[in-house]
Amino acid sequence: MLCQNCEQNEANVHITRIINGEKTEVFLCEECAEEKGQFSLESEAFSFQNLLSGILNPDVSSSVSREAALKCENCGLKYGEFSETGILGCAECYDQFSERLEPLIKRIQGSSQHEGKVPKRKGGDLRLRNELNHLREELDQVIAEENFEKAAELRDQIYELEDRLGSEQK
């Protein structure tokens, strides 16, 4: 059989992709396969959603089908629908499916604790707490560097934030 791409060399590489149950087969020669490999970086064939549904639908055991029937009480999305599309229905879904989502989030993101920006109004004292944590880390660092002038400055800032946090909690 000849390579489906260049139609010149003998096809000795066989690529099968199964995405959402749809099977595609390609027969290529080594050269073209290598070239294709270059493009596979950008290929949609393995988008996140495809991979996710692969992770979520490994086989059809009874526990999986029970899981699929789980439903978000707020928006009505079934867990099974999420595992097909990778898209949740509402913010509440994160709580409703938390047990199942947590390991998944860890797998995708490598972490399950937010470290970044906190909305000013909605975040409450979390914003101050994060700032406080950063200052404390910085303090440790400047002490290690024996930069005591800077350390004194940071310490004052930390006291001030602690005061603010304390008064907000009362």
Add this chain to the structure above:
Amino acid sequence: MNIGDQNLKLSQWISGEGPQQDIVLSNRIRLARNLEKTAFPGRAGREELSKISKKIRETKEVENKNNLKYIEVNNISPVERKILVEKNLTSPFHLQNHPEAGLLINEEENICIMINEEDHIRIQVLTAGFQLNSSWEKADKIDDNLEKDLDFAFSKKLGYLSACPTNLGTGLRASVMVHLPALNFTNNINQLLGAVSQLGLVVRGIYGEGSESAGNIYQISNQVTLGNSEQDIIDNLKDVTLQIIEEERNTRKRLLSERKNYVTDRIMRAYGILRYARKISGEEAMELISQVKMGIDMGVIDSLDTKMLSELMILIRPAHLQKRFAFEPGEQKEEIKRASLIRERMKQSS
């Protein structure tokens, strides 16, 4: 609604005048946000979507600042939609007939807020060259201001809640569009891009997820959005990009010193074809423009300006040509018109 007059005008960030512009064409910051107690767009009904859109458009940030113009996706023609994608202002997904999907764009086209795409809000800031920090500061400010009037879905543990768990946490996707002809030419690109993916970054083609690379242009962005601060994400992308810039520059220098005849011949041939071709495919044109751009950046060609080339990379895309020369998709005219536009611009510039 007619956005025709604005259509063929190119935004400043596309013209590519910015720091490190010989390699970094542009950069983008994107923040995903959702309103609390409201279903995500994919699950919300038409009425709800319309309320969401109205709520966002009625914020003080949108009404009073930035001169944002609202474009409702369903009210513009298919060609105009494609033009928005070709300019990288929105995603193909956003344009698939979703009810109440829209875009808020400012006149300079460097701020573009998508409404009811996969998430309720996606703030995008685009800048020419390599200026990630200033893009981030702008996006951060828009986000702060929107939050004054909107309650965003947020959890202390998971951060900003997004429709897809891949955008959780910061909701930040920072990306740079880099032009790497020399690395591609010397076959070092795959090795480099492989290394990049081990550093928490993703490499994509020119139109984001699922697109192929064209004209040696790659989009590099952060992979994970949760667990690192925005500044850490941006710093990582910056550090890696700086190394890529260095690699590409060194490779160009080596090409010039070690294979001068070969590489200048290639560049000048590319230039010749662009100057005189009567019919050209988008793929070939992108490849040749890429080589000529490298030639200018390397000092091999000094009679052209790179701004014109950066613009051509957008203007020769199918929907842009269709709009400019008013022909129907699928007509044979595309390749002929593309060649004639390129000839005209090259002649003007030289």
